[in-house]
Amino acid sequence: MVVFAGQGDARRSMALLWRAEGTAGARTRRWPGPKPALSVAAIVDAGVAVADADGMAALSMRAVGERLGRTAMALYTYVPGKSELVDLMYDQVLAELPTDYDLTPGWRAAVTSWAEDTWEFYLRHPWVLQVSQARPVLGPNEYRALETLLRLLYATELSSAVLRRVVGALFHFIRGAAQTVTESRQAAASTGVSDEEWWQARSGMLTEMVPDFAERFPLLVRLETEGAAPDPGDSVPYLEREARSTFDIGLTVILDGIEAAIHQGR
Amino acid sequence: MVVFAGQGDARRSMALLWRAEGTAGARTRRWPGPKPALSVAAIVDAGVAVADADGMAALSMRAVGERLGRTAMALYTYVPGKSELVDLMYDQVLAELPTDYDLTPGWRAAVTSWAEDTWEFYLRHPWVLQVSQARPVLGPNEYRALETLLRLLYATELSSAVLRRVVGALFHFIRGAAQTVTESRQAAASTGVSDEEWWQARSGMLTEMVPDFAERFPLLVRLETEGAAPDPGDSVPYLEREARSTFDIGLTVILDGIEAAIHQGR
């Protein structure tokens, strides 16, 4: 369920995204007709509430309308369609991301904090990971967030060409790692089967159906027996623990790679 | 449109995935009834054909049935449901991935080749990127592909704990970068608007609606003017060029990071 941004009426969409900024001021002449009971802001809020609570798959025009005590079609007075609503929701929640990172302890500490905040942001709004990145929404908060990261990264004194790709690599990595967590949670919620139960059942079936597993995949067995994340006894499920560990170690690897690029003067 | 793996009847699903391997031999006693005109293999092939041609969104039971000259419901005789069909499709195409990487020029060259092949694989079967990774399919070819990568990575002599996360980081990165390309292509195909046209229209609107853009986002402007990938005159669209460049440079960064980990003896 990847949702594409920037379909539909581009001009109207951009105007909505940047609304109250450039074109603020009086509502475009209204005159007869009943007073509007809804507003774009209310609809976007309702959309975010639905998506946060039940996921992107549950975000339907009917569901959003219902939450506002209206029918689905009532929303079309305010918003051109579902695609534009998702764009607005996306840019709205991006406003939560901090911008005030301190660079005095060095870029590495700052980028680490940024990555941690971004990670938590994705876990808070898992549906954001389903908004396609290919043709970005181009809303004010997306730009604000990017500008924030760029401020930290330009402190590395890397070239713009390299930086541009480093930004992409960081986002791909963090989004992917976060996605593992959110999808695991979603799977647990929608099937009622926890990670542990699922894995137990599957690996049991595997050893039964594929008796020569260890001979066919010796390195996988080695990885599984040697490398598992320790269970700290707390309630974090298996796959989430793994994903978090991947996030930590993967980030270290990428930051090490950035340092290597710096030392090579790229 | 993320599709979840491993829902539904787990036992039947696993049996189908590992079919013809352990439990090969005679079809489970059949006796009366018309001879089956279809087969699991034919259905999986048809599914792959539909998904390759028109994307995951176009993969419906009706579409697969139609391609085989049957109704949607006919498929349910062979396959428990759509989710299991996707699992089978996924494991089937994974068989295309090579396994015979040469380690004599060193792990770095081998992993680079592996990454390149994997990248091309994703571009060949974009729908694979929509199969959820959280609860893996656990089919033979997924294991085979993982075992292949592990063979290359164990040559680094890193610990299993680190390796495990490096694998995750590599996959997140490659999948993310490939996703940008496939989504960009999909957007172009479904809207009829090329990357260039889209960007032209959007950036034009931006400068019009947000006249103080350069003051608000100076680093973004700098990145855009300094760091763009040169247009080699060939027909590769803008966003694809960027994504490919992100893949190349990002991979270098990650591999540099792995080398740093090696030198630190992790």
Next chain:
DNA sequence: TCTGCTATCTTTACGCCGTAAAGAGTTCGA
């Protein structure tokens, strides 16, 4: 005050989706 225009919101409808349920038709052993 009444009329008429316009904006908001509802109702209905269309063609998609996955799949449950029921039934038609086919092929074999007994």
Next chain:
DNA sequence: TCGAACTCTTTACGGCGTAAAGATAGCAGA
């Protein structure tokens, strides 16, 4: 020849986004 087991079709249900049409409400000008 009969009946069981199997394949495959038909029909139906509740979901989706949204087009089209109609009901209702509120204000400007008469």
